[in-house]
Amino acid sequence: MVCFVGRSNVGKSSLIKALFSLAPDVEVRxxxxxxxxxxxxxxxxxxxxxxxxxxxxxxxxxxxxxxxxEAYLQERQNLKRTFLLVDSVVGFQKADHTAIEMLEEFGIPYVFVLTKIDKASKGLLVKNVLEIQDFAEKHTQGCFPQLFPVSSIEYSGIHLLRCFIAHVTGNLPMMNS
Ligand SMILES: Nc1nc2c(ncn2[C@@H]2O[C@H](COP(=O)(O)OP(=O)(O)OP(=O)(O)O)[C@@H](O)[C@H]2O)c(=O)[nH]1
Ligand SMILES: [Mg+2]
Structure with missing residues (x-):
């Protein structure tokens, strides 16, 4: 099991919809x-x-x-990874820090996903990528060091994220060496 958290409107449902784009019968609202x-x-x-x-x-x-x-995240034994979505136009917000504190406190492994990269200017995108990477390096324990930038509209980054999810759920055997 993997879950997607983030501020309202950050694009959680859209990302799941994009991840399921090869299975159009799955309805994500x-x-x-x-x-x-x-x-x-x-x-x-x-x-x-x-x-x-x-x-x-x-x-x-x-x-x-x-x-x-909180109750869900704390109790879920088979939760393999939590994806914390951050809007690439808006960047980190106060509410994100609250969520990070909660994940860190419970020792839940999580990964940052930067959403809506089709909307952010190149400069803003780089600024927010560097800010998140820097934060992850200096202030986190349970965070995966790699950030996943995605656009659910243009499908950028979706394939790699799909592979990563398959991997963390034990559905992608790694090549030897
Ligand atoms: N340009 C652009 N817009 C996006 C992208 N992903 C989501 N949106 C838009 O952002 C808005 C919110 O998307 P949702 O997927 O419903 O966001 P959510 O995080 O599920 O929101 P809540 O359910 O309210 O918490 C919609 O208008 C989407 O079309 C993206 O990659 N690019
Ligand atoms: Mg939603």
Missing amino acids: VSKTPGHTKKMNFFKVGKYFTLVDMPGYGYRAPQDFADMV
Whole structure:
């Protein structure tokens, strides 16, 4: 099981939809209005693993978000990795730091994903990539050192992320040497 967390409107549902673009029968709901996903949605990938779409935190988040997500993250034994999404236009926000503190405290392994890279200027993209990498290096324990930049509209970075998810869920045998 892997889950996707991040601020409202950061593009969690869109990313899951993009990851499933080869399986168009899987329906993932996306909306222009922040606070769209109100409860956790589970998407099973055959018998192999499950992706969990979480409600967003921050603006218009459901009231019980913290309790629900905290309880879930803390208790999930088969949670292989958590993907923390950050908007490449907006960058790190206060709410992201709260989420990071929670993941660090519970010792949950997580990975940063930078979303909407089709929207950010090159300069802003580099600034936010460097900022996140620098933060991950200096201030985190449970964070994977590699950041995944993606666009769910142009499908950039989606293939590599798919491979990475297959790998962390034990569905991608590594080549020897
Ligand atoms: N340009 C661009 N827009 C995106 C991308 N990903 C998502 N969006 C847009 O961002 C908005 C929010 O996307 P969602 O996927 O619903 O965001 P979410 O994180 O699931 O939001 P909540 O469910 O409210 O927490 C929608 O209008 C999407 O079309 C992207 O890669 N590029
Ligand atoms: Mg959503």
